[in-house]
Amino acid sequence: MRRPGHKLLETKLGHFDVLGSFDEGVGYEQLLPDTTVLDIQGLSVRVLTLERLIAEKERAGREKDKAVLPLLRATSRRSRERE
Numbered sequence: 001m002r003r004p005g006h007k008l009l010e011t012k013l014g015h016f017d018v019l020g021s022f023d024e025g026v027g028y029e030q031l032l033p034d035t036t037v038l039d040i041q042g043l044s045v046r047v048l049t050l051e052r053l054i055a056e057k058e059r060a061g062r063e064k065d066k067a068v069l070p071l072l073r074a075t076s077r078r079s080r081e082r083e
Contacts, residue, residue, distance in 0.1 A: 013041060050076045 009016040034052035038045050048056070054072050057065035 050079065 007018040009018060034049050035046050036049055038047055050072060057069055
């Protein structure tokens with residue numbers, strides 16, 4: 001996991017999608033403010049906030065990223081409505 005790139009791991013809890021790199025010049029410390037920690041069956045996992053994920057998918061602009069944006073935006077709206 002020390003090398004940059006995308007890793008899709010299979011775990012007993014399901015798929016685990018890991019990015020070894022994100023954007024030129026953006027490191028772990030710079031991403032920390034845009035993360036949250038989730039408890040997944042007793043395991044603490046740090047993930048990007050939904051807002052940052054949406055912004056990065058918009059920035060990437062690939063067809064596969066554009067395809068998932070409506071679902072991510074709807075999820076974000078629902079999450080804000082529950083707050």
